[in-house]
Structures are given as C-alpha cells and as structure tokens.
Amino acid sequence: MAIHSIYTLSQDDAEARSWLGIFRRHGYRDLSDVVIERVYWLEGQVHPEALLPLLVNPIYQTASFHSALDPARGPIIEIAYHAAVTDPETPSILAAARALGETDLEFARLSKRYQFVGIAQEQAQKISERFLFNKVVQRIRDAAEKPLTLRPGGEPEAARTISLAGMTDSELSALSAARSWYAPLTQMRVIQAHELTQRRPHTDAEVEILVQSWSDHCYHTTWKSLGLLKRLAAATARINHPLVVSAFKDNAGGIEFYDGWVITLKGETHNFPSSIAPFGGVATKHGGVIRDTLGFGKGAYPIGGTTIMGTMDPALPEARVPAGALHPQLIVSESIRATAYYMNPMGIPMMHPLYRRHPGYAKCFALGHSVGLIPNRFSLKDDPRPGDHVLLIGGETGRDGIHGATASSTGMTAQTLERESAAVQIGHPITERRFTSAIPALRDAGCIRSITDLGAGGISCGAGEMGAETGVTLNLDAVPLKDQSLTAWEILLSESQERMLIAVEPEKLPEAEALLDRYEVGHAAIGQFTDSRRLQATWRGDRVVDLEMNFLWGACPIDSIVSAPPRRCLAPLAIPEPQTFEAWSGAVLSVLHHYHCADQSAAGTQFDSTVQGRTVIGPYGGKTHTMPTGVFVAAPLRDKSYGLITTVAFNPFYGEVNPELMAKLMVIEAVSKAVVAGADYREMALCDNFYTARVSPEVAWDLTRMVEMIADLSCNLGIPFISGKDSSSGSFEADGELIEAPPTLAVMALGRLRDVKRAVTKEFKKPGNKLLLVGEVDSSALGGSVYADSHGQRGDHLYCAASAPSIRAQWDALLKLHAAGGYASGAAIAEGGLAVRVFEAAYGSGLGARLDLGVFGTAERGPAARGISRRDQLLFGEFIGAALLEVPPDFDTSTFLDGVPHVVIGEVIAEPRLVLTARGNTFWLGEISNLAAEWSAAFREVLQ
Amino acid sequence: MTPPIAAILYAPGTNCHEETAAALERAGIESRLVLLRDLLDARARLRDYQAAVIPGGFSYGDHLGAGRVFAVLVAARLREEVSEFLDSGKPLLGICNGFQVLSEAGILPSRSIGERSMALLENQSAQFEDRKVRLAVSEQPCIWTEGLAGSILEMPSAHGEGRPLFRSSSPRIALHYASSSGAPALDYPDNPSGAPDAIAGITDETGLILGLMPHPERASLPAHDSQDGLTIFRNLARWLAH
Incomplete structure (x- = not known):
C-alpha cells in the first residue's frame, strides 16, 4: 500500500524555543537553535493535499512532501513510535481524515525531527535519549528506513510453562531475580x-x-507482617463517625457532604516510576489516582487533585547526584511538565502543588491526591x-x-x-x-x-x-x-x-x-x-x-519481620542567636529563600486551579494571586454555598528527627490549617500516605510507631482516616552506599463548610488589627525546622504539640471565635514559623506587621512558654497546632480563649514592611517588596 | 412560543461544559449539552437552538493543534448546518478551546468556514498559564459585550495556546488584557500569553460571534470571587429576550 509523508514546520515555535532553553540550561551552551519538523506518515489511497487542513494551519505552518531541514545546519534526530506501537494521535488523524472525505486512509503515524544547531551528532543523540523519547515505546528512526506498512505488526511469543519442580532455593532466588519478579x-x-x-x-x-x-505493592506484605494493615481501619471503625460512608474498602474513602452527596478522597504515591522516568511516572501518578476516584462506588467524578513531590536538593551539584539516579532538578522540572500535561487536559483543579526536599529522597517521593464527588446512592458497589x-x-x-x-x-x-x-x-x-x-x-x-x-x-x-x-x-x-x-x-x-x-x-x-x-x-x-x-x-x-x-x-506467605529501635545520629541544635541587623536580615532571608518556604507559584501557575468553576480559594491568593493560601476551598454543588476544604501536611525533616512525633504533628498540622480557616474538625476525615526505606528492623520499628501513633491520635481526636497507601521501598543503592528515604507521612485533611463565604483567608485585612498567637510555644520547636535546615542542622528533638484533649479545646475555642467573626485573617503555624506566616499575610495584602518578640521575655507576661528565651525561637519556631490570628483591636477575645494559651504578639500596620521589636525597641525591619524579591526568586532559580 | 435554548457543544476532551451550563443558568438561559458526535451522527440539530457556546478544554486531546480536530470536523461535516445557524443571525461564543476551534474553523475572524485567517499560538512562555486577569472592554460592537465598553472585567484565564496571529486584516478586538491601571497590558503576567495588542477576545463583523481566551463562566456564581463574567452571559439573555 502506498505510503505518503508530509513534513510540516511551524513559525514562531514556542516548543522548540522552550527545549532550546532547557538544553542550554543543562549545559549544552553551544546549542544555538532547535527546529522541530513534524512528519505525518499516511498509508492508503489518499490525496495528501486534501489532508493539509488537518495537518497545518497556513497562518503559521508550512507543509511539503520533502523535509525542509538543511542537514548542513546541524544533526537531525527523528523520533518515532516503535513499529509495534500505535501512535496516540493515530485515531484523531484517522477520524478527521474520514471527515475530510479521505476514507481510504488506512493508517497514520507521526514522527518528529529535531534539528540541533551548533552541536555534534553525538551530543544531539545524548540529548534526545535523555529528554525527547521513551525507549519503551519510541525509538530513533533511521532516515533511510522505507517501511512497507505503517500498521503495527509483530508476532507474540508463544505461551510457555515454567516448572519450578526440583529447583533448589538458590535456583528459585536466581530465577526470581532474572525474571524481575522480586519475589x-x-x-x-x-x-x-x-x-x-x-x-x-x-x-x-x-x-x-x-x-x-503477592508483591508488596499489591498485597501490602510489609504492613500485613507488622500487623498494621487493618490498624487504621480498626481505629476508624472504633470512631464510628456518622459522616463516614466508606473507609479503606474501596478504591477511595468517602464522607457525606450535603444534600445527598458524598466527597471521596484518595492519595497514591508513584515513587519508583517517577524516579526513573519522571515525566511518564508523574503523569501516570495523576492518571492512576484519578481512576481511584472514578472507581469509587459506582463511579465518582474527580473535582480536585494535588501534586506533592519530595526529591533530593534540586540545587545539588551534578557530581553529588548518586550514580544511577536522575538529577533532582530534572525530576522536579519534568514532574511539573508532567503535572501540567496530565491535570490540565483532565480538567481537574489543582488544590495543593507542593515541592519539598530531603537528602534521603534519592528515590523520590511522588504523591498525588484525587478528590471526587458522587451521589450517596451510588457510593457502594x-x-x-x-x-x-x-x-x-x-x-x-x-x-x-x-x-x-x-x-x-x-x-x-x-x-x-x-x-x-x-x-x-x-x-x-x-x-x-x-x-x-x-x-x-x-x-x-x-x-x-x-x-x-x-x-x-x-x-x-x-x-x-x-x-x-x-x-x-x-x-x-x-x-x-x-x-x-x-x-x-x-x-x-x-x-x-x-x-x-x-x-x-x-x-x-x-x-x-x-x-x-x-x-x-x-x-x-x-x-x-x-x-x-x-x-x-x-x-x-x-x-x-x-x-x-x-x-x-x-x-x-507473609515473612515475619523483626523490629528493633533505630540508633539516630542526632545532635542538639547549635545556632547562635542573631545579634546584629545584618544577622537578622540573613536569618529572615534564609528562611524565606528556603525551598520549603519560597514562592513555588512558578510551578503552581502552570496548573489550572479554577477549571470546573467550583474553586473558592485556590492554591494562590492575595492581591497578586501568588500568595500561598495553604488551603483549598471549593463549592462542589454549584447552586449551594456548601464548601469542601482540603489541607496537606508533609515534612521530611521532622521524620528524620522523630518519626513517631512527626506523624502526630502531620495530623495536627493538616487539621489546624483547616480549623483556622473555619472548618469544624468534627466534620473531617484524613488520608495517610506513608513512605519508608525498604523494611529493616529499624524501619519496621519506626513504621509501627508512626502507624500506632496516628491510629490512637485519630481515635482521641475523633477524626477518622478513610483512605491511604503505604510504600516501603524508599531505598537507593549506589556504589555500595545505601540512601534511605526518611520516615515519611503525608496527611491530607478533608472537611466541609456550611458557607464557603465564611472561610477565613491568610492575607491581612486592616491596619491597626492585633496579631494574636494562639497555642503553646516551646523552645524545642526549632528542631527539624526550616530555620535549622538553613543552618545545615536538624536538632535532636521536635516540638511535641499539645495532647489530644488540649488541642481539641484549642480548636473548639478557635471555632467559637470564628463563629463570632472574631478574626479577620488567620493562618496555622507550619514550616518557617511565625516569620513566614506574617510575611505571606503581609505580601498578600499589601500591608505590613510589627511583631514584639520580647513578649515571653519577662515572666509576668504571656502564658506557658516553655523555655522560650530567644527571639529566633519565637520567630522561626514551628509550633504545629498554633495559629496566628488578626483580631480587630476592640474585639475582646478573652471569653473565647479562656484556658487556651494565647498572646498578642503584634499588629498589622499600613506600611508594607515587617518590623521586629522587643520590649519597645525595633531591632530589625525589612520592606516586604525586598523580602518578596528574594522569596519569589528562589524556586525560579531552582527551575533554571 | 418555546423559550430560547442555547446549545453547549462539546467533544471528547472538552472539560468546561458543565460550569458553562451553570453560568448560563445563572444568567437565566436554558441550555443543553450537545455532543459533537450527536451532531455528526444527526442525532441532534443545531437549528433547534437559538445560540451556541463552545466551551473550554482540550478537544480531541488538542492533537495536531489546539481545537483543530474539532474545527476540521465542523468545517468538513457540519459546514451547511453551521452556515445556516450563523446566517440566521444566531449568536456564537467560543471560550478558550472554543475560541481555538472558531479560529481553526475560520469562523473567526471572518465567518469563512474552512478558510483560516488566524491562529492561536503557544504562549510566549511556552507553558500553560493559570492566572486571574483583568479585561478591558473595547468600543467594538458585539452583542456579548454590549453596554460594557470601558469597564474592567476580572476572571480566571487558563491556557497554553492563546497568542493570536492574524493573516492580514486588523481584527475586531472586543477585549484587551488590562494592567491594574486599566490600560492594555502588553507585559507578562497581566497579559499571560504575550498576545499582541493585548488581545484577549475578538468579535466578527456582525458582532454576533465572540471568541475569548479567559473564562467568564468561572466568574459567574456567588461562590466565585468575581462575578464579572456573568455580564457576558446576561447580555446573551437580553439579546435572546428581544
């Protein structure tokens, strides 16, 4: 059958320009141009000219029957799908060709010719293999190749039998390894x-x-062996929460929303594929967890998603990337491209785009959530x-x-x-x-x-x-x-x-x-x-x-796993308190510039956050629409004011210091963020995603304690886990060195709101309002903090957070205060502490703040303040569970906050600056615009 | 007389049809979701509707070009039906991918189905841009923006290919991206695509067709932080009522 080929070129090709930038940033400085020529291969009795309307828009594209690329300008690499594989575009081309009357088009393929100007063939080849194609389905096409047909061909191998009879143990093990069974x-x-x-x-x-x-991925052998698999489900059963419709038995969990609707929640990690092929791995991370929503009950509809990535430091020098691992910068930038590639066409709003780093993530942590909506009558299969x-x-x-x-x-x-x-x-x-x-x-x-x-x-x-x-x-x-x-x-x-x-x-x-x-x-x-x-x-x-x-x-068979307490190599923090103006500038900027606290909107604004028209508070807000909001609020039923709210907590630093306490803090952080926005913790559910190194006695010990901790905590708080997933394969071996993921738990909280318009946002509202810090402060809260990390330290203990009864009392007080309209803005304390919350609230409002960091300096002021003796402890301490509230000056909060630790720590000011004082003396100030410049540059630098 | 009904035309990959229906409803317009497949297979007819909206998304995966497969199907298989619809003076709105479809089908800027004279190219940043934008409404006559000239509308914008390029004739610009001062925004990110002349939306010679990249349907309900987009749908309601 005749095979035609049509070559097309686009003027002003932004894709080619973008690749040029990427390749140059990855060290190909001699590369001066990239040109992309698309080749359409058409098989059948067709009139190629008749298909031109489909293949080119003459306003910016040209077509010819021969390549328009001049081979003398530079090496050309043509990428095509394998002969046995159907191109993704084939069905679209065939359908549209039929519409154009070309009914005899039998098959079509698309290949792309990349021309690299300024570099040698060998380098072009290397770039192509690293960035431009996936060997599993694609290949570099030989320009001289003359196919007889385009149709996918190939003969399968016959089915065989595999007899294990008579094999010794070592033969069995060798076979398992040779066949990639890992059994x-x-x-x-x-x-x-x-x-x-x-x-x-x-x-x-x-x-x-x-x-x-029977693999750990499908059968959860590790968790079964440790007796953990049913642990959270049992805790949820014990709570017997009236809103829970489905927990741990379907593809996702679900809680009752309003008016006969159910909201579903599921989080899935895709760590292994995302580590070896980040684009494909992260794209399918989203695809997979969205299908968990579609597979809930008799089919829920996805209305929100997240992307949460933990990698090694993207700024890591190339030489320090472990052999066999991809550079973390590549993983992050490819993951962003993949999230945009998948989530935007799916038409699912991005709720929480989050990027974190830890040296243990040689095998990365790639988590995605999916939230869905379904009528209650369809929520059981x-x-x-x-x-x-x-x-x-x-x-x-x-x-x-x-x-x-x-x-x-x-x-x-x-x-x-x-x-x-x-x-x-x-x-x-x-x-x-x-x-x-x-x-x-x-x-x-x-x-x-x-x-x-x-x-x-x-x-x-x-x-x-x-x-x-x-x-x-x-x-x-x-x-x-x-x-x-x-x-x-x-x-x-x-x-x-x-x-x-x-x-x-x-x-x-x-x-x-x-x-x-x-x-x-x-x-x-x-x-x-x-x-x-x-x-x-x-x-x-x-x-x-x-x-x-x-x-x-x-x-x-479930192999038994012994468990033994790990020996952690932790040292107490040794950070000198800043004493000069310059030292304070350095401290504040190092936290705002930190990967975990910096403006990540360069990634987040590539994801549609308003599609479906349900979004009330997206990932970014404030005056410039780039202030991280920390919460996502949507109105799922279009004609109603009912809201759903989601929040996420994920902190790899804490896991390194104390996994058990980290697990507690993640639950409290996620819930507190939603409570501060005005959501009742009694109407919430949680999703857990664990990630640990391959199981060893020490990992087993940590994992057990983390699970026990959150199972008990969820009972004591009355907040059920309804879905989750575990992965115990976070180990990477390179050159005899074992790199292990820190014990990791990401928690997502899902809650509901009677009226979305009453959700409180983070940005300041009015100069003259008081700033109130609610919750217990403690000098230990620098352990595992961003501030400590910016000094290259971790510390040897974590903030311990309040007990379940006291944190509930604190949430109850906040909810009463919220109901009374007692605060105009609010944010839960998390990474970067007070400093980052105050900066964000000021940045998002165009206002400023004056803080008094001497409030705990004298015994008679302030409530329980365990050992706070330094200003940096108060400014950067990560008091998980505490909240910063903006309260009108004449509003009396005392009746609401009776018995709950709280202190006025400053006020909102009209000038857009952050002013730090102690007992009346200003010891540091910075313009928000200057701070914002540093804050917004950091993540962009990483991406370049 | 039966009340006027608007058709929301959608295809595989369209993903903004439901919120578009909600916005029309809010504006007091009855609408139906109509699968392009049902038009192609003659299970539905465009002439049964008094107005049509092509909503946003990635129709047919945006394979071969944003909106192109949808547009080729329209131009090749529905030419007469669409011509009849347009010639009878019925209004048509293309939002985001819908604008891309109108442009690839030749319906904008010049109502010449199958003859293209514009394109919506990839954003200057070569990436998808999710932003809140301000739109300045021009004096250009257009039923969708009637009575709004000089006002600023705030609404979300979210697309990867929104930078218009025209063959020759100067387009009838209905909406410009605007900076905080209200002046046409030429700079990123107030102009998220790098559109020349800050073009965010254009109309045709009759003023019945509007194509725009931002999403008025996402700024139409009480829960949205702006309801400026509703004004565009309300204009349709008024037009249909007369």
Missing part, C-alpha cells in the same frame, strides 16, 4: 509446592500473576454476579508498565534506571478524559454493577480482585492491543494506563456499549464472571490461566 524465597517455595499439588507446571502467565499479586460481563473500557493495551507492581515493590540500585524502564507507564490524558465524562453517564443509566481501575497488576489484578468471590473467565483475544507482539502474560499484566473494568449485567451491555460509542470511548467485553471461584483465561485457543481464587488471594 521472596518463601513465595517461590509456595508456588513450587503448588505445582506439585496441581500436578502440572504453571504457565508463565500464572506465575507472573502470582508473584505480582454491588457484587458482580455470575454471568455479568467484564467490560474493559478506555485505551488499548500495550507493552508499557509491565512489571511495574513488582519493580516498584523493591529498592533502586544504580542499574535500575537501565533495567526497569519498561515498568514505566505512558499517560494519555485524552483517553482518560473521555471516560471521565462517560462513567457518570453509565452510572446514572444503571449500567455499572461494579467498577475498578486498572493500575498496578493490570487486567489480572483488576479482574482477579473483582471476581475474587465468584470466579472470572477472560478471553484475552478480545483485548484491544496497541502492540500486536504482546503475549498472554503480558496482556494480563500490562499496566497500560487509562483503562477501567466494569461489571455489567447482561441485559445492560448493549446500552452500555451504545453510550460508550457516543462518548467515543473504546470498549471490549473481555469475559464473564462465573461461579467457578477460579481465575481463568484463554488465549489463541489455549487456557493460559486456571488458578483457584483461594490460592491466589489466600496462599501468599
């Missing part, structure tokens, strides 16, 4: 024994399914019944993401980057967007008995879990493939993104299929639920899987 020996032995019992060798598909279903169809919807199945579940359950080494890149999925938001619109329509039409997303473990895991109580049989020949060379086990395990499984009752199948056609969503009925209690699959006439559900879900 512990005990599991290999159970599979070996099962082979004897069933008197036939397993097929390759069966072994692959077993090791993957039905059980699939024998005879129900297994309907696969969304994208086609490809080679991407194979072994993701097993690979992500282990640590990383210097070789992982090379070896496991096939485990990274490729994300196409348009495919997910299509079914995001279709699922609520299917649900409302009664076409969904049950629904789940396909993530780790692919079809085998999704269908295997859905049919665990009944049985399921799959016809793998019915699975639409984008890569024709996939063999049976690969089809079953592929973690290709943007797919969901639905159990549809037989009478409803035609209606479901017609609806999916209208929404232009791909679909295939790939099997049926049975009463066999077996997972079965056929492929090309052979039965390739026949496993008892009991064995699959009940036979995984």
